Amino acid sequence: MSGNSDAPISGYGGGTTDTVLSVDAVSDEAEALGLSVARETLLKLAGAAPLVQIDGLTAGYGKMEILHQIDLAVGRGQSLCLVGPNGAGKSTILHSIFGFTQIFGGHIKVDGVDVTKQSPSERLRDAGIAYILQDNSVFPDMSVEENLLMGGYLLPDTTLAKEAAERVFERYDRLAQRRTDKAGVLSGGERRLLEISRALIMDPKVLLVDEPSIGLEPRYIDMVFEILGDLKDRDGKTIIMVEQNAKKGLAFADIGYVLVSGRVAMADKGAALLENPDVGRLFLGG
Amino acid sequence: MTDAQKYALVATGLLFSFVAPFLLPQFATQLTMLWLMVIFALTWDTLGGQMGYNSFGNILFFGIGAYGCAVIQRDLGLDYFAGLAVGLAFAAVLSAIVAIVLGAGMLGLRGHYFAIGTLGLGIAAGEIAGGWDYVGAGSGMVPPLYPVELAGRELFFYFLMFALALVTFLVLRALYATKFGLALNAIRDDEDKAEAMGLRTTQVKSLAWAVSAFFLGIGGGLAGNLLGFIDPRDVAFAGATFGVWMVLMAILGGKGTLWGPVIGAVVFHITQELFWTYLLGWQRVALGLLIVAIVVFFPNGILGTLRERFPEWFGEKVEERV
Amino acid sequence: MSALLKIENVSKAYGGVVANRQVSLEVQSGDIAGLIGPNGSGKTTLFSSIVGAHPIDSGSIQFGGQEISKLDVPTIARRGLLRTFQQTRIYAEMNCVENMRISAPDARAPVLSLLSGFSRNVDVRAEELLDFVGLASKRFLRAGSLSFGQQKLLEFAMALMSEPKLLLLDEPTAGVNPTLINGLIDRLIKANKELGITLFVIEHNMRVIMNLAENITCLAHGEVLAQGTPQEVRDDPRVVEAYLGASA
C-alpha cells in the first residue's frame, strides 16, 4: 500500500536514475559536441539536382524564431527523415515548406522555382507540394469519396478531381470498399490511407509527411511505410517526413537529418545515422 | 518591485482611502461608488477569474440584495439603522442561499453555457422584478431615507462601503491562500482532471458562488440605500451597466489575480468619471468599444501583462538544486 | 495475491457502436498489468468506464472487493483508483508545487475542511516526488510552460501524490522523447515496487509494455482477444493477426 509516505524515494536528486536524458540535456550535449553540417555534405547527399532546396532558412511563428539558418536538399524520388528532440523545429520545417510559418530570411526552391513568397494554396496547386497531416485530418462527417474530392478543391474542374479519385480507388482497393462510408468510422489504418491518398489527388511532386506512425497500432505502421515507399519508388514522389519513431523513420529514409534547437546538427544516409552511436545515445534512447 | 515597496504602496492607498472623503467632500458619492466597483470586480473574479466560470449574470445577487434589504427595511418597522443592519444581513444571507440553490443547477453548466445561462438569469430577474407588484414592479422601490436630522449621510455610506470592500478583499485573500483557493484554480485549469483526482468540485463551486453572492448582496443593499431608489432594470439588475462593468473591470485589472480586480475597478471608475460626462449620450457606444478593445488587445489585463514582463515579481523562477 | 480490480462481463455501447463487449479481466494487487489492442478496440473506453466517466451498460466492476460501476468519478478516485490521460492533463496556470499540493489526499476532503492551509508534510512530500520525476528545479514554474514530456512526468507525480492503490495509465510514453522513455519505465517500476502502487497500463509501444508488464490483456473490437504473460500474448497468432502484424 502506498500510505507509507515516509519511504525515501530517490530520483534525480539522489542520482540513482541514470538512464534518462531530458530534452534540455540532449540540447546541451549536442551543443557541447559542437555538431554542425556543411552545405556541401547536404548537397552531396541529395545527388546531382535537388528537387527541394532550402538555403539559410530562418523562420518561426509570429515573432518567435524557431529555425535558424537551415539548409536542406533532397533529390527527386528521395526520402528525407527529420529526427531530433521535441521542440527542435522538425515540424516547423515542414510548415515552412508548405507556407504555414513566418519566414524571416532564406529561400525555398522546388524544382528550381523560388516558392518562398507563395501562399500554401499556390504551393499546392502550382509547385506540387502536398502536406499530409499527422493524426485525424479527415472530415469525419463526409464520405470517403467526398473526402478525396475535397483533396481536389484547388483543381479548376470537379471532373478532374473525380478522375483522380477513381485512380485512387483503383490503386487502393481497401479504400474503394469503403467509398460511401463516413470517414469518421474508418479504422486507424484506413484513415491514414485516406489521408495519404487524398493528398495524391493534386498529383504533387513533394509529399510532406508529419508523423505517419503516431497513434497507430503496430501492424498499420508497417503498412503506412510500405505505402510511402511504394509512392517513392514507383511514382517517383519526393518525401520529406518527421517521425517520432526515429528508428523506423531512419530505417525508411534515404537521408536523415538530426535537428537540435532549430539547426541541422548531423546529416547522413538514413542507415548510417541509425548506426551512429552518438545518435543512438542522444536521440534514440539507447 | 521589492516587498517593502509593495507595502508602502498599499499603506499609501489605505491612508488615502481614509482621508479621501474629507479631502474631497464634493466627490464623496463617486468615491463611495468606487468601493462598490471594487466589490463588483472582486466578487466577479472569485468565479470568473479564480474558478474560470465566467458569469454574465452576477448582477442577479446585487439586485436580490438591493430588493431584499429594502423589503426588510420597509416591512419590519424598525428604526433606520436597525432596519438597515437587519436588511443587510438578510440581503447577504438571501443572496448566498439563492446562489447555492441556483448553483445546484447552473454550476453544472460549463463554459459558454454557463456564461449565457447566467446572462439569462440576470435578465429574467430584471424582467420579473419589473412586473412584480410586491417590489413596486416597473416603478421600482424607494428604501427608507437616512434620518434627515442627522448629518454625515455621505460619510456614513462611504465608510460602510469602504469597510465592505476591505472585508471582502481580506476574506477573499485569506480564502485564496487555502486549499479551497487552490481547488478553485484547479477547477479553472481543468475541471475534469480535478474530478478525476477526487476533488469535491460541486461543493467547491457552490461555496465559491455563495461567498461571492454574500458580499455582492450586501453591496446591493448598501447601494440601494446610497442611491435612494431601486429600479428593476437600471439599478438592481442593471445588466447593461453594472453587470458588464464587473466583467470588464476584472479583465482590465487582470483576471484570476487578487489585486487585479481592485486595480481594474479603480482605473475603470476614474476613467469613467473623468470622461463619461463629455461623451454626451455616446457613453454606451464607448463602453462597447472599450469591451471589444480590452478583450481583443488586452485580455491579460494590467497585472497579467506585468506578470508576463516580470514573472519573478509573481514568484515564478527556476531553482537549481544544490 | 488477490484481485484488486475485477471486471466481469462489462459491456458498453454508445451511439449504437459497441465499444466493449463482455470484457472480463483481473488486475492483481501489486501487479503491473498491460492493456493493448488496435485503435478503436475499446481500451480507453474501458479505462473511462472503470473510473466512472462512462458508466457501463451491463456487467460488474469491483475494486478492492466492492462494486464501483455505479459510482461517480470523484467518489471512485477518493477510494484510491486513479487515471492519467492520454492527452496529458495538468493544471496549466498553477505552478508545479501547487499542482502537487492540490493532488494530496487531504484536498479531497469536504469543502469546509478545505478552508485551511497546507501541512508541512504535504510540501515535503511534493518536493520529494517532484525530485523523483526530475522536476525539482522547475517546481516554481507554471505547469503549462513545461514541455509535453515534462507535463507527463508532472501528471505522473501528481498521481503518486494522491496515493492511489491502483493507477491507470493511458499511453504514458506516447509523445515522449525516446531518451526519456527509459527513465519513465524506470519510475513506473519504482512506483510499483517501492510505493506499492498497482499499475494498469495502456501502451502502443511494444518495447515498453513487454518490458514493463507482468500480465497483458489484448482487446480487439471491444472484446478480449488474449490474456497472459507478455511472451504468451506476443506469440498468440490471433494477436499477431489483429494487432502486431507479421514483423512485430
Added chain:
Amino acid sequence: MLENLQLLFDYPTLGADLIANGLMIGAIFALAAFGMALVWGVLGIINIAQGEFVMLGGFVALTAAGLGVPPLATIPLAAIVLFMVGWGLYRLVIFRVVDRDLFVSLLATFGLSIILQQLSNEIFGADVRTLETGLGTLVLFDGQIVLAEIKLVSFVTALVVGLALWAFLKRARLGQAIRATSQNARAARILGIDTDRVYAATYALNAALCGAAGSLVVMAWTIHPYIGLPYTVRSFLVVIVAGLGNIAAVIAAGLGLGALENVAGFVLGAEYQIAFVFALMVIILVVRNFLLRRKREYLK
C-alpha cells in the same frame, strides 16, 4: 394569469390563433438560429450580436422603404447590406478572436452587440417602429384565426431562404469549403482552402440571414434598438435544442418556440413574455445538462 388560462379553455380556437401567429414568428427564429449554428459550427464562436443583426436588418429595411424602395424589395437589400456589415466586422474584430478561448469571443461579440445597439439608438432613435406593407389580413375558419398576410409572406420567405442556404452548403463549392472547415479546419488548410476567407464568408452569410430576418420582422411585427438580445437568446435556445447540424430540427424547434412563446405571452401577460424566454433558456440548459449527466447513472 389564471383568468387568461381559463379564457384559453373557454375558447379553444383562441389557442389555435395564438399558435398560428406564433408559428409565423417561429420561422424567423429558425432563420436566425440557422445562422447562429453555422457560425458556431464553423468559427466556434457564439455570436451574441446575432439579435443586433436582426435589428439592423429591420432598420435597413425601414430606411430603404423611406427612400422609396418597395417593402418586399427591402428583404434582399437588407441581406446584402448586412452581408457587408458582417464581412466588415469579421475583418475588424472577429478574426482576432477566432482561435482564442470561447470567453474572449463571447465577450467580444457581446461588446459588438452593445455598440450596434447604442449606435442604432443614437441614429434611429429608441421608438418602436414598423414598416407598413399595405398587405391585408387573412381571416380563416370563420374568423377563428386571424393572420396578417405579411406574416404568411414572412413565414414562406424565411423557410425558402433557409432551404436555399442548406442547398448552397451541400452543393456549392464555397458551401463545401464551409462544411469542410467546420469539420476539420487544419485539414481544410492543408488542402488549400483559405479558411480565413471561409470564416469571413460564414460570418457575413450569417449576418445576411439575420438581415433578411430583420426586414421580415419590421414588416410583420415591430423593432426597436433594444430588441436584439431576446433574438440572440432565442437563436441560442433553438440551437441547443436542435443541435448544430440538423436543419429540420432547427426549423421544428424554431416554430415550436414561436408558438410556445406566443401562448405563454398570452397566459402570463405580455410583460412577462421576455422573462419567459430567458427563464425557458435557463431551464432548458439546466435540464439538458442534467439529462446528459444522468446518462452516467449515479447511484448516490
